[in-house]
Amino acid sequence: MHHVLCGLAANGSLPSELVDRLIAVADADIAVELAQRTDLSRAQAVALAARVEESAVPLAYAGLLTADDVDPATRPDVALALLAECAGREEWTRVLAEAPDVERREKLAACPGLPPDVVEILATDPDVRVVAELASWTSPETATRLAGHPHAEVRRAVAANEATPPAVLAALLTGEGLPPAQRCLVCEREQVPFTHDPQCSRPDCALPSGASCAGSHESSTHETQRMALRNPATPTQAVLSFVEHPSLLLRWALAARPDLPPKVCARLASDPNPGVRADLAGNPAIDEALVRVLASDRDHEVRRRLAHNPLVPLEVLTDLARATRIGATLLPRIASASPDEVEKLAASPNPAARMLVAQRRDLSPVLRDALAADSDAKVVKSIAPHPGLSEGRLRAMLARHGARVAAQVAANPDATPALLEALTRQGPPVPRALRVIAGHRNASPPALLACLADARARPVAAGHAALPPSVTEELLNDADWRVVEAAAANSSLPFDVMSDLIPRP
Numbered sequence: 001m002h003h004v005l006c007g008l009a010a011n012g013s014l015p016s017e018l019v020d021r022l023i024a025v026a027d028a029d030i031a032v033e034l035a036q037r038t039d040l041s042r043a044q045a046v047a048l049a050a051r052v053e054e055s056a057v058p059l060a061y062a063g064l065l066t067a068d069d070v071d072p073a074t075r076p077d078v079a080l081a082l083l084a085e086c087a088g089r090e091e092w093t094r095v096l097a098e099a100p101d102v103e104r105r106e107k108l109a110a111c112p113g114l115p116p117d118v119v120e121i122l123a124t125d126p127d128v129r130v131v132a133e134l135a136s137w138t139s140p141e142t143a144t145r146l147a148g149h150p151h152a153e154v155r156r157a158v159a160a161n162e163a164t165p166p167a168v169l170a171a172l173l174t175g176e177g178l179p180p181a182q183r184c185l186v187c188e189r190e191q192v193p194f195t196h197d198p199q200c201s202r203p204d205c206a207l208p209s210g211a212s213c214a215g216s217h218e219s220s221t222h223e224t225q226r227m228a229l230r231n232p233a234t235p236t237q238a239v240l241s242f243v244e245h246p247s248l249l250l251r252w253a254l255a256a257r258p259d260l261p262p263k264v265c266a267r268l269a270s271d272p273n274p275g276v277r278a279d280l281a282g283n284p285a286i287d288e289a290l291v292r293v294l295a296s297d298r299d300h301e302v303r304r305r306l307a308h309n310p311l312v313p314l315e316v317l318t319d320l321a322r323a324t325r326i327g328a329t330l331l332p333r334i335a336s337a338s339p340d341e342v343e344k345l346a347a348s349p350n351p352a353a354r355m356l357v358a359q360r361r362d363l364s365p366v367l368r369d370a371l372a373a374d375s376d377a378k379v380v381k382s383i384a385p386h387p388g389l390s391e392g393r394l395r396a397m398l399a400r401h402g403a404r405v406a407a408q409v410a411a412n413p414d415a416t417p418a419l420l421e422a423l424t425r426q427g428p429p430v431p432r433a434l435r436v437i438a439g440h441r442n443a444s445p446p447a448l449l450a451c452l453a454d455a456r457a458r459p460v461a462a463g464h465a466a467l468p469p470s471v472t473e474e475l476l477n478d479a480d481w482r483v484v485e486a487a488a489a490n491s492s493l494p495f496d497v498m499s500d501l502i503p504r505p
Helices: 001-011 018-025 028-034 042-051 053-061 076-084 091-099 102-109 116-123 130-138 138-145 153-162 164-173 219-231 236-244 248-255 264-270 274-281 286-295 302-309 316-323 339-346 352-355 365-372 379-383 389-411 417-424 431-437 444-449 458-463 471-476 481-488 495-501
Strands: none
Touching: 001 028, 001 481, 001 495, 018 028, 018 042, 018 458, 018 495, 028 042, 028 116, 028 130, 042 053, 042 417, 053 076, 076 091, 076 102, 102 116, 102 130, 116 130, 116 138, 116 316, 130 138, 130 153, 138 153, 153 164, 164 219, 164 236, 219 236, 219 248, 236 248, 248 274, 264 274, 264 286, 274 286, 274 302, 286 302, 286 316, 302 316, 302 431, 316 339, 316 352, 339 352, 339 365, 352 365, 352 379, 365 379, 365 389, 379 389, 379 481, 389 417, 389 431, 417 431, 417 444, 431 444, 444 458, 458 481, 471 481
């Protein structure tokens, strides 16, 4: 792989004339980067597709190739990409529907806006994968027809399609009103009864782990029910009986539905599996009484998911934050807090409450500055990246809390070059802070040179436009290929250096 040329291909400052030269010598790796450029002209895209065939599909998805540039007979995959983006031609669909390659017919089945005659061809395709793909995306009318398909895999796909009519989804849950399925992926390949060994070592085996059939297509039926339970178009009344189902996966799928009545939620809250309870905890359907029950759950993930529930009461949320690792994130309930609630949280004696509200980036200067002077390092870490903090306040944070807040101070968008330089001189160095500084818009050359000493910050610093050009040129010969590519992609590279790096065709 030519790492220098790959980096140049991603360089936003590479002039058009050098892009042309790079296209002329591109291989598959270089083409990947070139195809992602936002300044490619249509002529350059056509030239790149002619030079490296693999680049044509991503160029088509990016809208850089048009229907006039593509012959579906010689470039069917590119034609499929354009059809997927609604930029192809209708007559292509009829050609591709008869393609000998099943994978291409399968991709066509997922394309929007297919004409009715093509839908009919795909709905009767001899390969079930094509029909199942069509069933996943098709119209309500076609989904209704395919719900009675003899192959259980097609029914599973219909159950996952949100355009499937509610009454059909309800029938797929119970099988009532539908003719029995005649085959599934298991019984068409194996002698039944058969259960697929999860540790199966056969290299040619494509059956899902644990798939089974004893004549009634058990695993396929189970998967159809799971898809229908996850489908928001399935009627609420049709799913309620699954709250007592012996299958963990079906109860788990039920727990995430936002349309559950209180009695069903209460039953799921006592489910023996913590995964079911965790999905329920994040569900806006649960009422306040159930929120308080789940807040005392012994499983950490249940409590963490509850903290992310947008309707959790603030007092419950602040109690959760004391003993639950939530992470440095703005929680939905904090984001929606009223101005009065924000003031109360910021003035709370509970540092967990102050830490949560400090994640907001729209605080008033008074609240922001008060939290910046907080005595608790966790609160200061949360507020440190808030825009508008003065250099003096940021330095005061460092003086009070040291390395514990260094990376967060470095992440402040208003951190000055002088402050970032001071952070790099801290001893011992704070690796996380160096990695943040290496990508900071205000990083100065001295700060970036210090960042080069950290193995993980080095590739980031190598791509920073403020790095002295002479240093960037030296890094083109670095032992780390990530550093080489980043340096070659650095927009500060002089034109003559970039020109000398690209071979002339």
